[in-house]
Every structure is written in structure tokens, then in C-alpha cells.
Amino acid sequence: MKSESRPLASDSIDVALGVTIPSRNARGRVARLGPVIDQVLANHGYPPVVERLLAEALTLTALLGALLKDPGGQMTLQAQTENGAVDLLVCDYLGGDLRGYIRHDPERLAEAGPNPSLFALFGKGYLAITFDQPLTNERYQGIVPLEGNSLGDAAQSFFSQSEQIPSIVRLAASKKDGRWSAGGLLFQHLPEGEEGRERLHTRLDHPDWPHVAILAGSVRESELTDAELPLADLVWRLFHEEEEVRTLTPLGLTRGCRCDAEYVRSVIARFPAEEREAMVGDDGLIRVDCAFCSVSFPMTLAELS
Numbered sequence: 001m002k003s004e005s006r007p008l009a010s011d012s013i014d015v016a017l018g019v020t021i022p023s024r025n026a027r028g029r030v031a032r033l034g035p036v037i038d039q040v041l042a043n044h045g046y047p048p049v050v051e052r053l054l055a056e057a058l059t060l061t062a063l064l065g066a067l068l069k070d071p072g073g074q075m076t077l078q079a080q081t082e083n084g085a086v087d088l089l090v091c092d093y094l095g096g097d098l099r100g101y102i103r104h105d106p107e108r109l110a111e112a113g114p115n116p117s118l119f120a121l122f123g124k125g126y127l128a129i130t131f132d133q134p135l136t137n138e139r140y141q142g143i144v145p146l147e148g149n150s151l152g153d154a155a156q157s158f159f160s161q162s163e164q165i166p167s168i169v170r171l172a173a174s175k176k177d178g179r180w181s182a183g184g185l186l187f188q189h190l191p192e193g194e195e196g197r198e199r200l201h202t203r204l205d206h207p208d209w210p211h212v213a214i215l216a217g218s219v220r221e222s223e224l225t226d227a228e229l230p231l232a233d234l235v236w237r238l239f240h241e242e243e244e245v246r247t248l249t250p251l252g253l254t255r256g257c258r259c260d261a262e263y264v265r266s267v268i269a270r271f272p273a274e275e276r277e278a279m280v281g282d283d284g285l286i287r288v289d290c291a292f293c294s295v296s297f298p299m300t301l302a303e304l305s
């Protein structure tokens with residue numbers, strides 16, 4: 001295995017790592033998150049089932065975001081549901097910043113028990129994945145039904161069915177001593193001529209792909225979530241018999257949101273005066289919430305003029 005950069009000590013937590021296996025026409029991303037998840041969850045007071053779901057969703061967001069070529073690119077993951085205990089799940093990625101939140105019905109969630117199926121969580125749900133790459137002015141959105149046993153299954157079918165790219169996705173999250181650790185991997189077969197050519201050569205039965213899928217699929221949940229195991233070492237465990245495996249520069253991940261009090265004020269200040277007045281609550285304040293941060297930005301009418 002050749003590696004372009006030696007694994008660093010920091011290459012084990014809040015990081016994503018790109019991998020290519022040239023001889024197999026495959027590429028992948030592995031990611032692990034720890035403090036970032038704890039920070040995202042901090043203000044919400046979610047029940048454990050929702051915390052786990054969001055931890056996995058953020059890991060998937062990191063994997064998908066790490067596929068963006070444009071450093072200013074944004075990836076948004078949104079689960080829309082019909083009649084599920086979870087009403088809305090939104091996560092996004094921008095330049096290594098991750099954020100996300102989940103809106104849910106606590107009573108219905110409690111009825112679903114400690115290990116609810118995807119159907120119990122989302123009902124008849126859909127997963128929308130959107131890539132925005134301003135540099136090349138590319139915007140792409142794909143939608144798949146939320147089916148299978150896990151969010152990872154749904155993401156896998158997003159690529160395999162919607163995109164016709166054979167893919168494998170694994171996600172895992174565990175909480176120990178009050179702290180979350182989550183990890184995931186995404187590997188894909190790259191069809192010949194993928195760059196700049198029409199994808200005429202996709203062969204879902206390409207002989208190299210099952211081999212890569214078996215090796216990637218052999219990963220254990222405990223390896224994905226082990227915050228002591230550098231991602232490059234994990235890749236080595238899975239693919240060390242391959243002729244050549246390359247890792248890309250590790251990508252640091254942080255918790256980040258674009259909300260801030262000044263910006264929120266400037267947005268509200270642009271509303272017509274009578275609409276601003278209608279926004280004032282009983283306490284004399286206009287309150288604007290950031291659902292991602294679970295914080296409220298209070299302001300008075302006087303501050304806006």
C-alpha cells in the first residue's frame with residue numbers, strides 16, 4: 001500500500017479520508033466523528049434514538065461532503081417523511097463544517113422502542129441528496145425512498161439505483177461515557193471514462209467491484225467507531241492485499257453553522273415595518289430561531305431601525 005501522506009495522530013477523529021484503489025477502478029471515503037457530534041447534539045436534548053440517527057446522518061454527510069471537488073461546494077442531506085415519528089432530518093456540509101438537526105414527535109418515537117426500523121422512524125420517507133458546486137455552477141439533486149434497514153442502506157441505494165454507480169455504505173455510532181463516536185465508509189466503483197465522458201461503460205457486474213465491496217463490507221462497527229484507530233490504519237486493514245491503495249490528504253471536520261445575530265438582524269430589518277411589528281411576541285421581542293443550533297436570537301424593534 002502506498003500512501004501519499006503518513007497517518008497523523010489527528011487522523012482518527014473528526015476527519016474524513018479519501019481513498020483510491022486504481023487497479024480496481026474504485027474510490028472511497030472513510031470518516032470518523034467524535035467531538036463534532038457532541039457539539040451538534042449539545043443544545044438539543046434529543047432522546048438516544050434521535051441522537052444515534054443524527055450521529056449516523058452527520059457521518060453520512062461527512063462522507064458525501066468529502067466527495068465534493070469544489071472547496072466552496074455544499075452538500076445537503078434531507079429526509080422528508082410522511083407519517084413517521086421523525087418529521088424532518090436535515091444535515092449539511094460546507095468546507096468541512098457540519099451541522100444538522102432532527103424534528104420529531106417524542107410520543108410516537110417512544111412507541112417505536114429503542115431500536116426502531118427505518119419505517120418506524122420515517123414512515124414513507126424520502127432521502128434527498130443535493131450537491132451544489134458554485135465553482136463549476138453544478139447543482140445536482142437525487143431522491144430515493146428511505147428503504148432498507150438503515151440510513152446507510154438508503155444512501156447505498158441512492159448511488160446504486162439512482163446513479164447507477166455500484167456503491168457500498170456502512171455507518172455506525174456508539175456512545176460511551178456520555179460521548180459519541182461515529183464512523184462510516186463509502187466505496188464506489190468508478191466506471192471507465194467517468195471523467196468528462198458520457199457514462200456509457202457502466203457495468204454493474206464489473207469483476208473488480210464485488211471484490212472491493214466484500215473487503216469494504218468486512219469492516220466491523222467497532223472499527224468504524226474506534227476513536228483510537230487512525231483512518232489510514234483502518235484502510236490498511238481492509239485493503240492491504242491490494243496492489244496499490246492511495247490515500248488523499250485528510251480533511252478536518254468541524255461543527256459549524258452560518259447563523260449569527262448580526263446577519264439575522266439584517267434579514268429581519270429588510271422586512272416591511274408592519275410585518276416586523278407583527279413578529280413581536282408578548283415579551284416585546286422578535287425571536288428568530290436557528291433550528292441547527294437550537295438557539296434563539298432575540299431583538300427589539302428599536303434595534304432594527
Ligand SMILES: [Zn+2]
Pocket residue numbers: 257258259290291292293294
Ligand atoms: Zn445556527
